[in-house]
Amino acid sequence: MSSRTLRALALAAAAVLTTTTLAACGGDDEASASGEASTIRLGYFPNITHAPALIGVKNGLFQQSLGSTKLEPKTFNAGPAAIEALFSGAIDATYIGPNPAINGWATSKGTALKIIAGSTSGGAGLVVKQGINTPADLKGKKIATPQLGNTQDVALRAWLKANNLNADQQGGGDVSVLPQDNATALQAFAQGAIDGAWVPEPNLSRMLLESKGKLLVNEKDLWPNGQFVTTHLIVKQEFLKKYPATVKKLLQGHIAAVKYIETDNAGAQKAANEQLAALSGKPLKDEILAASFKNLQFTNDPVASSLYTSAQHAQDVGLLKPVDLKGIYDLGPLNELLKADGQPEVSDAAAS
Template sequence: MSSRTLRALALATAALAATSALAACGSDDDNTKADTAAGAPAEAKTIKLGYFPNITHAPALVGVNKGLFKDALSGTDLQTQTFNAGPAAIEALLSGAIDATYIGPNPAINGWAKSKGTALKIIAGSTSGGAGLVVKEGINTVADLKGKKIATPQLGNTQDVALRAYLKENGLNADTNGGGDVSILPQDNATAVQAFAQGAIDGAWVPEPNLSKLLLESKGKLLVDEKTLWPNQEFVTTHLIVSQKFLKDYPGTVKKLLQGHLAAVKYIADNNADAQTAANAQIESLTGKALKPEILTAAFKNLKFTADPIASSLYTSAKHAEEVKLLDAVDLKGIYDLGPLNELLKAAGQPEVSDAAAS
């Protein structure tokens, strides 16, 4: 998208706000609606946005660091909160502590299932790719994984499900207690990176930037690049969700949040080097430690930032979780609301995105 397109997005948002016939429903929380013109979508005085200090959340990192959300939200105050794991972010959304968050697919599926489809909506994609299985030398095929110890970030998380599904498809089993043909040991990414370096585990299925850390710092070998397992080599790693209550009460603010998100995705595409610097600066401000330049560059290269939620991969991930007994059967119909995003994309002359189960 060009700078002209970015201006078009801003104009489109204003036009949509002026012409929409959506009526705002009453709210029983403390977030008083901002003054709006008659018939315009209601806007909140404050929006609480969650994200992770992780490079897979680069649109959030860049959007906050460069003030893109602040510019798009105009009269709405942006408050942010960071999380280290999806379950914590979902709990915050369920409790009302945050209104929207960047998050991985499996935590969103779990939140949808836990709330029986009442808590959240996926409103945009954010990141695709950037995950896989890194192993030590001597492991050359999936058959070589038998009897080995492999780490994942968390039991039931996106990468954990991906590994278990991959093993099952290749005739290997693994239970949730670390037993079976392959011993899967869920542990946080920092622990897994250290354990691999020390030889305590044989490999790990992890997202960026941990994948690049294992490859570049510990001389690991990429046995499975997850994108090769998906149609068109695309699968959802991170997307943007919002609470259904906030979406219902403040549709105008949600559209402005999406405008900021689109601006961040565009900024990364148009200013990749500066976007890397901005994302790393935000990570350092949140964690006290920046990524090494070579890790940052490798991770960015392995990720695709897109507003397309790649919905088909979400449905497949849910099916995989069911097949490995980490998720009861769940009806995902209605989990997406891409209407506001597609209105902005269409107004800017960009292709609309789909919520279909199969591409």
């Protein structure tokens, strides 16, 4: 994570106490008494790894579950920006990747957020030029990640270290790691300016299908049972304490979206792509959409064990100071809903 982003998070964290005080004074008193808010502001990304959010918004599943509470969706392009918005009070909950959530928890000393549900597992890996066949072949090569300290950046650096290759935060070392946004990386790979990238879907499938890349590492092969958290749902602690009934209704909408993907995959792909087009102005090509969905698993399970491992990886490569993650999850409301629906409950255990 860049020093500028860390400074921004630190400033935002300092504002949490102020926001807490203000939130406790007045506002939605009548709604608060019933445990429901008049409005909930939900963040998510215009990315296929956020498909439950895309579908929940597009098909009205959130609003249907929320009833009289108004849904105000807000989109973000990066996890740190979403965390800053949560800290500042601009949003109440957001879909987000694991490492920004860990950083937000650490920066706020465990006061800002809770992880309340899983959303997406898998769908990331290292795509390289043809001719690169082993880790050793990466020496002297340029590899992109979406952002310094983000989930894929940590995954790449940990994998390089495990294969006795070093990469510093300035782009030096055995392998030159160059953090850049996904659109830039896609273009750079197509033009041959970089040798590969550790990216999430749909960029992984785009590099494979549009630029004839090669999948050197499918990240799910590195995890037990092929599962690791890519996206989960977090909520501001203040909001959870003040409006538990609203949070539970949001979770009902989330569960409905995940179930819709399971029961009508074609319809889910169509809805997600239509929402992507509405947000970005351009839908994914059918073959990219299908390949991305095939490489992703949408689940209510936050795959907690992988979060703890990711945090350790970030510490090992110097991108995170030691942090106590105890209490980061609050899966009680989710498990109540899953049990009532006849679905298996999920765990926040460090080891599966």
